Amino acid sequence: MCLLTTNDLERIFEKLDMNGDGYVSIDELKWFLEKTGFKFSIEELESLVGKKSFDFNEFMFFYNSILIEIDEEVESDLVKAFKVFDLDGDGFITSQELECVLKRLGLWNGKDCKNMISYYDTNLDGQLDFEEFKNMMVLTTTSLI
Incomplete structure (x- = not known):
């Protein structure tokens, strides 16, 4: 898995912040996720993020929490594969x-x-x-x- 640097995340945040207010809204996040092939409703994203918009530090926290979730899924899959062998x-x-x-x-x-x-x-x-x-x-x- 390729991890993004803080600079990468800053550039992504700036692109997502389409209106330049220093926050990424749920609508902006939804737009980005749809462009990358993920379908979420506004309600699902609000539940996942916990608010209607977030600043860069909260964006980094969101990114890291997703990485942890993905890492746990990968670990679970690896445990299953290990048991096969x-x-x-x-x-x-x-x-x-x-x-x-x-x-x-x-x-x-x-x-x-x-x-x-x-x-x-x-x-x-x-x-x-x-x-x-x-x-x-x-x-x-x-x-x-």
Whole structure:
């Protein structure tokens, strides 16, 4: 996930503040979200934001709260994916488990799964715990973008 800098957020805020009053209104936010493919009613946005307009600091808080929510969803999805690979439920993914799941999914290309595991195995125990798996998935996903 790509995080925006404060400068990026300032530029976005300025673009959203179409009337230049130093606040982004719910209507301005709704317009932007619709342009980016998200559909919310005014009532939903007021409930989400908690007010009819907000200044830059409140805008940053709103952005950060959305990131936390997205991060929690991603974490939940990663937990589910980890469980798919952790066939024996011991909290670790071995090279044998990885190979078995990749074969079932039709994704195994004959490569040595030990090498794949060792690349992300930061504590060098020969298997992936959840944090190592998460790092593998995040690094693999971001390298594809």
